[in-house]
Amino acid sequence: MFDRFFQQAEERSGDNDVPIDTSNVPKHIAIIMDGNGRWAKKKGLPRIAGHREGMKVIHRIVEKANDLQVKYLTLYAFSTENWKRPKTEVDFLMKLPEQFLDKELPKLKRNNVKVRIMGDESVLPVHTLRAVHKAVDETAANTGLILNFALNYGSRHEIVNMVKQIGEEIESNTLSPADINEKLLTERLLSSGLPDPDLLIRTSGEIRLSNFMLWQLAYSEFWFTNVLWPDFGEEDLEEAIRTYQQRKRRYGGI
Template sequence: MKLPFFHKKEEESVLYPNENIAEHIAIIMDGNGRWAKKRGMPRIAGHKEGVSTVVNIVKTAVNCKVKILTLYTFSTENWKRPKTEIEFILRLPKEFLSIYLPDLIANNVRIEIVGDIEKLPVHTREAIEYAMERTRNNDGLLLNFALNYGSRDEILNAMKEMFLDITKGEFSLDELDEQKFSNYLYTAGMKEPDLLIRTGGEIRLSNFLLWQLAYTEFWFTDVLWPDFSEKDFLQALKEYGNRKRRYGGL
């Protein structure tokens, strides 16, 4: 019988490497296409292999008692890619959930989306909405898929909604502060990321959570996403644990 992906032998124990816990971890999963190209394979093979890495990292995050894991899955800029690649990527959430949703439910994982879900294909949207409904009462790891997400788009939409509320007299401009503005973002009510991990060797944010990452610790690696392992993830957590966050203070 195939074991669920969360299963681990009793003698295995994944311990958080430091008491300084990263409760919210955001990941830019970069390098799928390059991983495939290095092996003479089509780019979609890299995206397929990247799903296996998602499984392993979600499992590790659960075992490490991470509270929120946000994965940059498909950006607003990714619509510029070849149609066949886009279609393949947007089928992956349905395939992933069709296999692993029972395990996610059994391990108390809650699934949410950050991004403009209305512009996604119907099959992608229905799979995600079904998973969100099935897991909405879970209170373990919050697994955020950033789908059709772009931070500039998010901020502009938040400003428009906020302006409408101000014109309707919901509150005055003088009452506007950072917290009130944050409530108009996709991540409203969530703790901001403590740690950002980017794989694939690039050192940029790529329009990801620009507002939310203001005081986040960054960790970059040359490892391509399909090769990113539990060991790499724990190394990032260990390095985070050794940092001192000052938030502009001393």
């Protein structure tokens, strides 16, 4: 039922002749990049081939988002649950940030893109952290699109750690329960400093959040597509934005 609903919704909104309203582009787009393994399987290739192809898509989507003047782009690169995958696949995934940034960092710097990371860094390999931190440091002064990689990220893990931190501060009398409000919680999340996503995109036909930004997506618009991430192109991003622009965001009001 839901597959038919979202397919019909995309068909209704998928008029590529409709121009994008540049005054109403989502400020923050978050993407669950899904379908690399299935893309590879369909072509009789190993799963890592799908991940390698998916990495190439990131470059094109970042450039397109930048051209459209999107201010923030969050990409779900690796979840806290992805460690359950075979070690060979995990090891390959941990090398992708290094491979991507080694090639793309000069372009990101030229395009005024600022890189940041959101996730639990404590168990990430040294070579992965070295590449990401280099990109973060060398783009720190940039003022354009903020490219936020959710790497070893899980929303429940994020919230549990935030609650622990608040509990410790209350126990040490540096924080009062009366001080706890939505603003305080938002500032303690790993996404602190970023606005909540206006639009969530998920590829591959799956219709779930997969432990991604559960607090931050409370009032985001969702757009699901059957396109697998390695096949996701600039025109798909434009279609998602057109759909977003046809919706009325009421935030609980009338």
